[in-house]
Amino acid sequence: MWFFNSTPTHDERDDLLGRPSFNFRLQIILGFFTFFILSVVITIGAMLTISRIERKIETVSTWERFLYNIEQARRWEKNYFLYGTNLDDALESTANAQAILNENLHYLEQMSIPWPKEELMRDLALYQSSLKMLAPISLQEFNTADGRMAVEADLRRYGAQVVTEAAALAAKEHELIAKWLNIVQKVPVYFLIFLFFLMIYVARFLSLRFMQPLKQLVQHTQRIAKGDFTPVKPARKYRDEFTTVEVAINRMLRELESRQNSLIESHKLRAVGILTAGVAHELNNPLNNIMLSAHSLLEEYDELSKDEHTEMITDIIQETDRSRAIVHNLLDFTRENKSVMQPLDLSLLLNETAKLAFNQARVRGVAIQLDIEPELPAIRGDRQQLKQVFLNLVLNALDAVNKGGRIQLKARKQPNHRIIVEVEDNGCGIPPEVLPNIFDPFFTTKPVGKGTGLGLSVSHGIISNHGGRIEVASEQGRYSRFTVTLPWGATQTAATSDQRQPQEGAS
Amino acid sequence: MKRPTVLLIDDEPIVGQRLKGTLEKLGCEVDVFQDPGKALDRIREKGFDIIVTDVMMPDVNGIQILEAAKAVNADAKVIIITGFATSDLARECMEKGAFDMIAKPFKPSDLRSMVVRAATEMGFTDIQER
Ligand SMILES: Nc1ncnc2c1ncn2[C@@H]1O[C@H](COP(=O)(O)OP(=O)(O)OP(=O)(O)O)[C@@H](O)[C@H]1O
Ligand SMILES: [Mg+2]
Numbered sequence: 001m002w003f004f005n006s007t008p009t010h011d012e013r014d015d016l017l018g019r020p021s022f023n024f025r026l027q028i029i030l031g032f033f034t035f036f037i038l039s040v041v042i043t044i045g046a047m048l049t050i051s052r053i054e055r056k057i058e059t060v061s062t063w064e065r066f067l068y069n070i071e072q073a074r075r076w077e078k079n080y081f082l083y084g085t086n087l088d089d090a091l092e093s094t095a096n097a098q099a100i101l102n103e104n105l106h107y108l109e110q111m112s113i114p115w116p117k118e119e120l121m122r123d124l125a126l127y128q129s130s131l132k133m134l135a136p137i138s139l140q141e142f143n144t145a146d147g148r149m150a151v152e153a154d155l156r157r158y159g160a161q162v163v164t165e166a167a168a169l170a171a172k173e174h175e176l177i178a179k180w181l182n183i184v185q186k187v188p189v190y191f192l193i194f195l196f197f198l199m200i201y202v203a204r205f206l207s208l209r210f211m212q213p214l215k216q217l218v219q220h221t222q223r224i225a226k227g228d229f230t231p232v233k234p235a236r237k238y239r240d241e242f243t244t245v246e247v248a249i250n251r252m253l254r255e256l257e258s259r260q261n262s263l264i265e266s267h268k269l270r271a272v273g274i275l276t277a278g279v280a281h282e283l284n285n286p287l288n289n290i291m292l293s294a295h296s297l298l299e300e301y302d303e304l305s306k307d308e309h310t311e312m313i314t315d316i317i318q319e320t321d322r323s324r325a326i327v328h329n330l331l332d333f334t335r336e337n338k339s340v341m342q343p344l345d346l347s348l349l350l351n352e353t354a355k356l357a358f359n360q361a362r363v364r365g366v367a368i369q370l371d372i373e374p375e376l377p378a379i380r381g382d383r384q385q386l387k388q389v390f391l392n393l394v395l396n397a398l399d400a401v402n403k404g405g406r407i408q409l410k411a412r413k414q415p416n417h418r419i420i421v422e423v424e425d426n427g428c429g430i431p432p433e434v435l436p437n438i439f440d441p442f443f444t445t446k447p448v449g450k451g452t453g454l455g456l457s458v459s460h461g462i463i464s465n466h467g468g469r470i471e472v473a474s475e476q477g478r479y480s481r482f483t484v485t486l487p488w489g490a491t492q493t494a495a496t497s498d499q500r501q502p503q504e505g506a507s
Numbered sequence: 508m509k510r511p512t513v514l515l516i517d518d519e520p521i522v523g524q525r526l527k528g529t530l531e532k533l534g535c536e537v538d539v540f541q542d543p544g545k546a547l548d549r550i551r552e553k554g555f556d557i558i559v560t561d562v563m564m565p566d567v568n569g570i571q572i573l574e575a576a577k578a579v580n581a582d583a584k585v586i587i588i589t590g591f592a593t594s595d596l597a598r599e600c601m602e603k604g605a606f607d608m609i610a611k612p613f614k615p616s617d618l619r620s621m622v623v624r625a626a627t628e629m630g631f632t633d634i635q636e637r
Contacts, residue, residue, distance in 0.1 A: 281563055281590035285519055288590075288611035292525040295615050299529070315521055362563050363591070 015234050016246050022238035027209065031202050035195075042191050049184050056177050059111045062104050063170040069097035070124075070166060074159050077131065081152065087134055094128050097162075113176065115169050120162065127158035213242040220249060227464030229257040260461055265336060267458045268388050272334050274395060278360030283326050286319035293319070329355055333387055343378040344386065346411055346419060346486075353390045354409055357398065365403040368394065373412040376419060379488040385462045389470075392455040393423035393482045399446065400427030400480060417489045424481040430474040438472065511626045511634060512553075513537045516546045516572060517561040517588065526559075529615045530622060534634050543567035547575050554580035557606075557625050559618065561588045562596065570599065577604050584625035586618070 076090030101108075101124070109117070130151055213236065220232055231250045293312045297304070304312075329352055354368055361368045390409070397407045410422040430438060437443045439460045444453030456470075463470045468486040513535040515523055523539035530537045535557070540546035543564045550558070550572070558576045562569030569587050576583045584606040589596065592610050600608055606625050609618060619636055626634040 277591050277593065284590040284611040288613065289519060289521040289525075291612035292522060292615060296525045296529070299615065312525075319521070359563075362565070365568065367565075 016232070016243055016250070017239065019234055019237065019239045019243075021240070023240045024206075024209065025241075027206065031206070035198075038191075038195075038198075042187065046184060046187065049180055053177055053180050053184070055111055056173060056180070059108065060170055060173045060177065062100065062108060063112070063166055063173060066097050066100045067163065067166040067170055069093045069100065070159070070162050073097065073127075073131075074163065077155060077159065080134070087131070091128075091131055094124070094131060098124060098128065112169065113172055116165065120165050123158045123161045123165070127155065127162055130154045130158060209240075212236075213240070217242070217245060217249075224249075224253065224256070227260075227461040228467075229253045229260065229465065260458075261339065263454065264385060264388065264458050264462065267392075267452070267454050268334065268384070270452065271388065271391055271395060271455075272330065275330070275356060275360050277363050278357065279326065279330055281363060282359040283323055286322040286326070289319040290316050290323075333384060333391075335384075337384055339382045339385065341380050341382055344381050344383055346376050346379055346386075346421070347372045347374075349383060349386060350390060350409055350411055350421065353387045353394065356387070356391055357394045360395075361398055361407065364398060366398055366401050366405045366407060368407045368409065371408060371410040376411060376413060377488045379419060379466075379486050381466050381486070382462075386466070389459040389462050389484065390421065390423065392459045393484075396455060396482075397423055397425035397427060397480065399451075400429070401425050402427070414485070417487055419486050419488055421484040421486070422481055423484075424479060426479050429476040429478050429480055430472070431476050435472065435474065439470075509631070510534055510536045511556040511629065511631045513557045513559065513622065514546065514550065514555040515539045515559045516543055516564070516569075517541070518543070518564045519561070522561070522588075526615060526618065529619060533619060533622060533626075533636070534631075535622065535626070543569075543572060547572065550575050550579055555583060556580075556629055556631075557584045557586065557622055559586045559588065559622070561590075562600075563590055570603065573600065573603050573605055582629065584629060586621055586625065588613075 070093070073090045073093035076086040076093060079086040080090060101121070108115070133151055216235055223230075231253055232246045234246075293315045297309065297312050301309075332352075333356060350370065350372055354370055358368055394407060394409065401407065406426050408422070408424045410420075410424070412420055414420050434443075434445065439456045440453075441457040442453040443457075444451035446453075460470055463484055463486070466486055468484060471483045471485075472480065473483070474480040511534075513530055515526055515530070515537060516539075517523060518541050520541055523541065527537050527539050538549065538555070540549065543560070544567050546560075547567055555576065558572065560569045560572045569589075573585045573587065576585050581604075585604070587600050587605050587608045588611060589608060590611050592608060597608060607621055609621060616636070623634055623636055
């Protein structure tokens with residue numbers, strides 16, 4: 001159950017939670033259930049086969065008992081012809097065989113392989129009746145009688161047929177048992193092999209399903225650490241346990257972003273505070289011009305010609321305009337604005353930024369030189385925030401140089417849709433041991449009250465959010481150069497993260 | 508009767524245009540420069556009695572003018588115009604011997620009375636506001 005009382009509906013949350021749920025618990029349960037069903041099927045199959053084999057063995061033994069009795073009868077029969085004995089025994093054995101067959105008839109009909117019941121019964125009956133025909137005849141008579149030959153031939157023929165048929169049936173049943181035994185032996189082996197591959201597949205599947213979102217989470221944290229606060233978007237088809245984490249990350253991102261924004265805002269106001277001396281200077285110049293012109297008019301109105309009147313009034317108007325522009329430039333930078341990504345003329349933006357810092361630099365006796373390539377392509381960005389970045393860099397440079405120092409602000413186009421802006425000063429430089437730390441929040445080498453150590457950290461966040469990079473090169477005592485690389489055009493759409501904002505008239 | 512020579516330096520042209528006449532009416536001989544570099548050369552060429560200079564200008568600032576003027580003529584009176592006076596700047600100017608400071612925006616009469624005061628201190632008697 002989710003509670004989002006802090007914020008109204010957010011698309012990214014709906015995206016994440018709008019997917020059908022297929023969590024890992026369910027997947028694991030499903031996997032094990034499949035295993036279980038398979039094992040049950042195999043076990044039941046084995047049990048059934050084994051019980052069939054058992055019954056087959058019974059059938060075989062029935063056939064063998066039958067065969068044994070017939071063969072016994074045939075031996076007695078032979079004795080009878082040789083010595084005239086054992087005819088009764090032969091009859092008894094035959095009767096036994098008949099009995100076995102009759103007793104098990106129903107059972108055999110069901111269990112045995114198809115067998116020529118009619119023929120076997122007929123042959124057995126014929127054999128039996130032939131034997132019976134011998135009984136009333138004494139051996140002497142028999143030996144001479146012509147009929148003997150016929151009876152003997154019949155006996156041999158039917159006896160042999162019954163034996164052959166029964167033997168063939170027994171052999172066939174044996175064969176069948178061997179075959180089934182073979183199957184019973186092999187199936188578990190095949191099952192094991194199948195199980196082996198199934199397990200590999202399931203293991204791979206499950207670990208992929210775990211690893212992939214984990215990897216994505218790692219990637220998210222990395223980009224977030226770099227200051228890109230784009231919310232996490234659904235990457236998988238189904239909702240699962242990781243969705244909880246992703247939703248939490250998105251909530252954290254909104255928190256981070258609003259904090260970052262207030263940090264940016266407060267640092268901006270600090271920068272404005274630093275600019276006051278310069279702004280006062282700058283503003284007091286046109287005010288002074290207005291004051292002098294107005295007083296001159298007042299004092300010498302009658303002595304002055306009409307042209308001179310016009311000239312002074314024109315001056316007053318122009319200087320008022322100038323004051324307004326100064327105030328406007330400052331207010332434009334200071335005004336608390338909703339962050340809006342829009343197409344920007346970087347050259348204009350850098351000029352305005354330089355203007356903000358220009359008088360501050362003059363107060364300190366530092367020259368700011370602009371070297372901006374003409375016709376730079378427009379970039380998408382937040383005007384105030386980018387101004388703030390370049391102003392931070394310029395103010396840092398101002399702190400680093402002495403009187404007579406020089407600050408260069410350069411911008412040029414690069415291949416593969418990048419624009420480079422460099423802020424270089426010939427000041428104190430940065431010692432190599434602190435170089436890795438200067439972008440850290442609250443890292444400063446300036447005395448308390450002069451630096452908060454947030455300038456570069458805030459700038460880094462802003463540039464990351466614009467899909468760009470900020471780098472530094474410095475040599476102690478010689479120079480520092482901060483290089484801001486910003487994307488423009490095609491590469492930028494993917495890199496920047498303004499999808500949350502409804503674009504206000506931007507195109 | 509000798510008239511005091513006044514040098515007025517400000518990179519804002521209107522300042523010179525509006526103040527030249529009013530200072531001349533006081534009875535001064537006024538030179539106006541927008542380029543502080545050229546003004547420096549002029550100072551070295553010809554010492555001025557009173558120098559009125561803006562402090563913040565490109566290349567050469569008011570402090571350098573002050574130093575140069577004092578080097579040429581230790582008695583010269585230098586009036587510093589500032590856009591935004593910090594106590595540091597005020598102290599530096601006074602230590603270096605500036606006569607007075609005036610903050611923008613100012614009225615012509617403010618500067619006039621300051622120039623009159625400077626001229627009077629230098630011994631020019633017939634300089635005064637009408
Ligand atoms: N151009 C530069 N030259 C020399 N050192 C620099 C330069 N830019 C930054 N640094 C070093 O990096 C540190 C961090 O800069 P950052 O802008 O983040 O904070 P800060 O300037 O100290 O404080 P704040 O910007 O809040 O006024 C600075 O204290 C300074 O030591
Ligand atoms: Mg800074």
